[in-house]
Amino acid sequence: MTTQKSNDDRIALLQGTLDLLILKILVLGPRHGQGIARSIQRQSEEVFLVDHGSLYLALQRLEDKKWISAKWGVSENNRKARFYSLTAKGREHLVQKTSEWQRLTRAMGLILDGGPSGEEV
Helix, strand or coil, X not given: CEEEEECCEEEECCCCHHHHHHHHHHCCCCEEHHHHXXXXXXXXXXXXXXXXXXXXXXXXXXXXXXXXXXXXXXXXXCXXXXXXXXXHHHXXXXXXXXXXXXXXXXXXXXXXXXXXXXXXC
């Protein structure tokens, strides 16, 4: 997965970020792979673009960990597709990781904004 400011300015995301984003998207209900990728892109206001190779590796990893389950179905354009759903174990992991990310982003904000003591960089 990459972030995009422009076509030439791409930044690699921290490991585990794509897993968390997939789990969060699946809270809304079952989705097929392309639907997951489009939801991540749309909800990030086009900042995150998900590489299909990375997406399907992440989906397999999440399925192996029993955080998601998959079953075959028919997509909105009448094609056979695997639909992924969040499991109870996945929901627990999502809650834990969301809390960790919220602490991390708060700490980064404190440092980047000058910290609680008002120190400027």
